[in-house]
Amino acid sequence: MKRHLLSTEDLSRDDALLVLDTAERMARVAEASVRKLPTLRGRTVVNLFFEDSTRTRTSFEVAAKRLSADVINFSARGSSVSKGESLKDTAQTLEAMGADAVVCRHSASGAPHRLATWVRGSVVNAGDGTHEHPTQALLDAFTMRRRLGRVDGLAVTIVGDVLHSRVARSNVWLLTTLGASVTVVAPPTLLPLGVSSWPVEVSYDLDAVLPKSDVVMMLRVQRERMSAAFFPTEREYSRRYGLDVDRAARLADHALVMHPGPMVRGMEISSQVADSARSTVVEQVANGVSVRMAVLYLLLGGSGETT
């Protein structure tokens, strides 16, 4: 394992499998009557969130606390960042406080990479701009493996706002590394320019792809990142790319419906589908804690040197 987890693009297959296997062990801890492990006692994990996020921050916080690490939440709002402090100064402040790991979310793509060059501790990318969100992809792969027994050979379809989605990017790299074949489905305006160089199939017809999919991953339409009109109306988007009951009926019996959350019910996914037995939305949240425990353990558990 490397010292930082910044992207899934440079994550080797062995390291990815190590995270998933470790997460499997961590999930067993949740079954013990005492769910706390002394493993990271005396270590400090800083949650450095420059962008609003409740679920990811809380998930990292729960994961770190289950491993007995001290957790400091540092959010941009109400801190010196809102007074104009630079990322580098913030990093140096954290460094001086002795952070062993910094979990960073930032609206600028690449911010965690910069941060990693300034701090001595490990940096975990918890989402940077429209670039990557590696722990989300790892927990998605973990969920697939738990439900379907494997990732290798699965046909995974990622639907929606691929352009603005760091979840989609991280999943494309990770799932491909793990041997799944990925198809992205979106309106042409919501596909990034370089999608032809990705190791994926591209389709504009959701109905045609659904019957062949083992997993369909719905993405939220990220209005907050949209500066232009990408589709005519929400109803039209929903009619062509939303997953409702009729569409979900085209899926194979074993197929899963995933969503990284937060969902916009009625837009990309209907309530009945979101609450159906094939939906893994709630499991993904629980699995997120196990995967983040695994990542923190692998980055901080040892002496820092790999053996």
Add this chain to the structure above:
Amino acid sequence: MAVSAAGDPASRRPGVARTVLSADDITRIVSRMAHQILEKTSGGAGVALLGIPTRGVPLAHRLARRVHAVEGVELPVGSLDPTMYRDDLRLRGVRPLEVTEIPDGGVDGQVVILVDDVLYSGRTVRAALDALAAYGRPRAVQLAVLVDRGHRELPIRADYVGKNMPTSRRESVAVRLREIDGADGVVILPPASAGDAPPNDGPPADGDQVTGDEAGERA
């Protein structure tokens, strides 16, 4: 460091791996330990065996099979990974985690016998005792080991010992079991082949049995 312990003097030549237990020896020892467990626990009522990965697990299964063959009792068998409770995690690289599988009946009120291949510093057993506490409160905890090689760093002793084997700290003891290594046998490897364990490195051979075997196997 001088070789202070006396093994079999004839085979104690520097630089040579010595086989100290053969496959047949191990079979006989496991059989004897199964009888001792039955004797000490009055027939094995309320006893659960928990193997410490990796090699403690197949040993626990072997003991359970012998107990079954002798008295017809089925002892529940599981595994307990103490890695996340170790006190030496920060002294070395990250360790992969192993499986913890608590038997269906749980451990509350049971006599839990921890099973491991080699007892050395006692640190793995201490970690295992802490790990066990997360799963419940056994009525009693006992310890069964195939090899006790001495050099305890903690006040821990085994209730059932397959073989007391005096060793030097600089040697490593490799237990090989057919379930994992393809064949049974216990070998003492000399310091030269102990690979990553240089003498005088801070806390003496921070690992115990785990380090012992692994150092040997990877050499």
